[in-house]
Amino acid sequence: MITKQTDTLFKHFEDYIKLSDALKTALTERLVFKTFKKGELVHDANKVCTKSYFIQKGLMRVYFLKDGKEISEYFPAEGEWSNSPRSFRTRQVDIYYIDAIEQVDAFCLGVTDLMYLFENFPEMERYARLSMGTVFGHFMERITSMRFTTAKEKYDHFISTYHDIYHRIPLGMIASYLGITQETLSRIRAEK
């Protein structure tokens, strides 16, 4: 019998809470291993997001459409959860699509299963609260950085927060994430 490679995931949980064997089992039973090909759609904005993916390997992109153009919202990577946050939370459709920038290995957890875990393992509530706090902090920092006036400053901040993965993301996607044109970003990269 093949054991699921849940090490990374458990390690992630243990950054926030102590994992009991019972919770480990309950999690393992509910996680479904899933892979996505490069470019494959992970979540469609026209549907309610009922699944959250914990990325083991690879890189995704959360984006939305504005005037027909794809605007990157953020890039979930190894060791992070990926979903359409509000849709997953409120069970309503939202504007975000998710696709795979690279081939992805992930564990899938459905809302219903997650709810079961919240009901039966109070420490899951704590995990969610604490891990959400971390993400919240990143978002705040990002808002702060988006007000840095020049495009160069925005790009520099992007590089520093995404230093491990920025070279794996196409230029055009980074430009829309920063709210600048790809021409401008290309010029910023050229000088220096």
Add this chain to the structure above:
Amino acid sequence: MITKQTDTLFKHFEDYIKLSDALKTALTERLVFKTFKKGELVHDANKVCTKSYFIQKGLMRVYFLKDGKEISEYFPAEGEWSNSPRSFRTRQVDIYYIDAIEQVDAFCLGVTDLMYLFENFPEMERYARLSMGTVFGHFMERITSMRFTTAKEKYDHFISTYHDIYHRIPLGMIASYLGITQETLSRIRAEK
């Protein structure tokens, strides 16, 4: 004996969880009523933020300094908690100051008391997770809006999200919140 006016606060909690009498009592015992005069400093960036304020009446401003200028981060108002998020969470200093835009009535809850509540009332964990989700949603929407190209679009989005209180916030503070100059904002308001 004077009863604390905890109605608004309890109502806020009950948007997310059912409040037991025991939790109500535990909360009431730990909340300290506090007022701030207009312009008074609520939190100093040079200190660790150990208190969270639930605003009953009035308006605050969370801001930081960039090149000696005050940049508004957001404006906590009636029915919301106000603190320096990362400092409160990590017990380290952070860049944010908080002051009162108007005279404020608030309930103060210290970190230690909050920790006690998390330890003894699992439903508090759930409350925190869920209410944080709401705030998280607002932040995401804001990041999306910050990429709207024109200053006018940013301002329109601000008006729609802060429609109840935008007229109570001085123009200069709104401008720095949006990342535009106050001259530009003044001109936007003038036309139309």
Add this chain to the structure above:
DNA sequence: ATAATTTTTTGATATAGGTCAAAAGCTGTG
């Protein structure tokens, strides 16, 4: 009230970065 201070508006000018267009560089497929 009157003065003092702060906030907002108005004007003139400069520039970062947008738009449009086209060339160059990559990547994958039969």
Add this chain to the structure above:
DNA sequence: CACAGCTTTTGACCTATATCAAAAAATTAT
């Protein structure tokens, strides 16, 4: 390999918004 379809770069030009400066309006203090 060669072609098709992307992605990135380069160039020319233009516009929204920043800057700087000063007047006007509003708020606060004496």
